[in-house]
Amino acid sequence: MDCDAFKRSHYRLKLSYLAILLCGMGSVYYIYNRASGFPEPEEYDDDSGLFNKLNISNQATRSMQCSCLKTSELYNLEDFVDATELSEVRQRREVEYQKHLTREQSPLQQLLVAQPNSPLMYPIQGVHAAPLQETFIPGTPFLKSTQARFRDIGREANASVTLSVTNGVLAIKNLDSDGKVEGQREKVLSLSASRLDTLNGLLKSLTYTSSLYRIKGGDLVHVTFEQYSATFPIVIQQTPIPNLSDPGQDINSQVTITTKTFLRYAQLDRLIESIRAFYKDIKIIVADDSFKPQPIKGSNIEQYIMPPAKGWFAGRNLVVSQVSTKYLLWVDDDFLFTESTKIEKLVEVMEAMPELDVVGGSVEGNFFNFKLVYEEGEDGGCLSRRMGNYQSIPGIPDCHLTGGVVNFFLARTDSVRRVGFDPRLQRVAHTEFFVDGLGKLLVASCSTVSVGHQPKGQATGEEKKVLDQYWTFRIEKQEEVKMKMALYYFKNRLKCFSP
Known part of the structure; x- marks a missing residue:
């Protein structure tokens, strides 16, 4: 074996040892976490203010001042607008810009920060709905309680979940189970049941219908369960018809x-x-x-x-x-x-x-x-x-x-x-x-x-x-x-x- 081949073999061996070590550490953490249950949200107080910084950073991108790279040619474009008309032109431009944002912006551009160790399983992307058409939400929220009274699935208790949207309505298609549904075909939908498996069964038939006809847009589904909350997006879009060009033979x-x-x-x-x-x-x-x-x-x-x-x-x-x-x-x-x-x-x-x-x-x-x-x-x-x-x-x-x-x-x-x-x-x-x-x-x-x-x-x-x-x-x-x-x-x- 030459020197380079030996180095590569030695490097791969090191990576294998590292992978085994990390896997073992992850297994220990998983066993510990299962034994102790999901930590409550209070254990994750944001002392550093990280989430606030993320939100501030996201907002700042829309309010910051920018500058062009300095070269021998640098045009301040307001200098090319008649000074007597500048104020009026500036106002008209702002009006048109707001209309542009109405056309281009979407709720899907909002910054979302996931909670650590949330017991909620939900889709994070890929949910599409045609405008005004009822659509099943795939990968619907699956709940796993962090509280001891729900770990025994046969024990009677009161489990509830609330979902809300802004640009449409929610519904449960299958109402044959024993659960209670409030707000059917409204913006806020509340579900409750004595068993978690019943609640999860209801969520499997969760549907969304947009309220307005728009060829492109979006909505955010907010989920609240126990002390936890989650948000996931729905893309609202009229599916375009393909417009193909036949390339022919030459x-x-x-x-x-x-x-x-x-x-x-x-x-x-x-x-x-x-x-x-x-x-x-x-x-x-x-x-x-x-x-x-x-x-x-x-x-x-x-x-x-x-x-x-x-x-x-x-x-x-x-x-x-x-x-x-x-x-x-x-x-x-x-x-x-x-x-x-x-x-x-x-x-x-x-x-x-x-x-x-x-x-x-x-x-x-x-x-x-x-x-x-x-x-x-x-x-x-x-x-x-x-x-x-x-x-x-x-x-x-x-x-x-x-x-x-x-x-x-x-x-x-x-x-x-x-x-x-x-x-x-x-x-x-x-x-x-x-x-x-x-x-x-x-x-x-x-x-x-x-x-x-x-x-x-x-x-x-x-x-x-x-x-x-x-x-x-x-x-x-x-x-x-x-x-x-x-x-x-x-x-x-x-x-x-x-x-």
């Missing part, structure tokens, strides 16, 4: 290539020519807001004409709305497909990790991967953008999870539609899509797939005139920057942004 039935163009028909023609060199049959969808639209030649190409200079994100929304495949590939109109533009590799990654929504490649080695660091604050959130990745994807070493990627990415069509592109962003916008998708989109970047970029500064004659006109619209004006920052302030409820 890349042409899986992916649609999408782009947006404005004036740059020469660049668009080169892009299409490069696509057809590698993917001769794949569908291409183009949104076009040029002043004098020109027909785009080629097979399996759809061109959608927009109002002149309508804008970048409006065009993205338009093309995405027309995609019927499972995935879309976004490219700019001045990219070029090369031997390294392997769409199939991106599809393989998405299929291997169904949780992914977006996976990007590189544009001639430029990945533009960035992380979004977000903190909530009482008077608005704080958002910072930092270049880099979160972590690599297990089993796919060339791909990393990140917050945003370059303008060359494959995405699930339905995921992009759920987030959308704000049409008010007309000239320069990219990060904003990933900001709106934070917490909704799982994003990755893979280094093995790239696309080329058409060289700049080589145009002459009429093409150069067109590009000069294009750049007068492409460059972001100061008033547009101000509008974008004001959007961050109101729509995303941010108080600062560090790009």
Whole structure:
């Protein structure tokens, strides 16, 4: 045996001895606990105030002040709102934020702290109920008394349990036993019996029915037995109907290539020519807001004409709305497909990790991967953008999870539609899509797939005139920057942004 093998064997032997020791200690504790009965709650007085600290900590996450990471660019977003309107805008934002919380918050987000050594057995997760439909509660509370008078199951005594909810009613479906039930189909249900097995028998047919129709929500069931109490959640949700996309047999039935163009028909023609060199049959969808639209030649190409200079994100929304495949590939109109533009590799990654929504490649080695660091604050959130990745994807070493990627990415069509592109962003916008998708989109970047970029500064004659006109619209004006920052302030409820 070599030295390393000996060390590993010796280490495993140590772990075995430790496991036996811990098992023996646990057995002694179990025997002792069984002999002495469950300790009463008074023996667990919270002298350290731990439970209070937990509750305070949970509340503090909603009332703390946050700050953005300090860089050379740090925007205090209130500075981009007209000072004469700031107070009114702030009030309107708070009203909309409260409505947002009504839509997004749930009782299931409440911090719950379990008592030590409780004699109650109850479900801690996985209880689902469709709205307004009576639902049996699986893993219903099972009671085991800590008091000596109940240890002899044949002895007469008065055992009772109380259950309560807020957003629905409780009931016992099977009333054939000898137990007493009060509050049937009400928010508070009380059960009592002379025997614990009778009480547990009643609990096996416990049902819950929500009172209001909501497609998603929750409730908390509070249980009280003797000196003990427990709380467990019920998820109230209308089960959604699946919306599946048939991937078909090849890349042409899986992916649609999408782009947006404005004036740059020469660049668009080169892009299409490069696509057809590698993917001769794949569908291409183009949104076009040029002043004098020109027909785009080629097979399996759809061109959608927009109002002149309508804008970048409006065009993205338009093309995405027309995609019927499972995935879309976004490219700019001045990219070029090369031997390294392997769409199939991106599809393989998405299929291997169904949780992914977006996976990007590189544009001639430029990945533009960035992380979004977000903190909530009482008077608005704080958002910072930092270049880099979160972590690599297990089993796919060339791909990393990140917050945003370059303008060359494959995405699930339905995921992009759920987030959308704000049409008010007309000239320069990219990060904003990933900001709106934070917490909704799982994003990755893979280094093995790239696309080329058409060289700049080589145009002459009429093409150069067109590009000069294009750049007068492409460059972001100061008033547009101000509008974008004001959007961050109101729509995303941010108080600062560090790009």
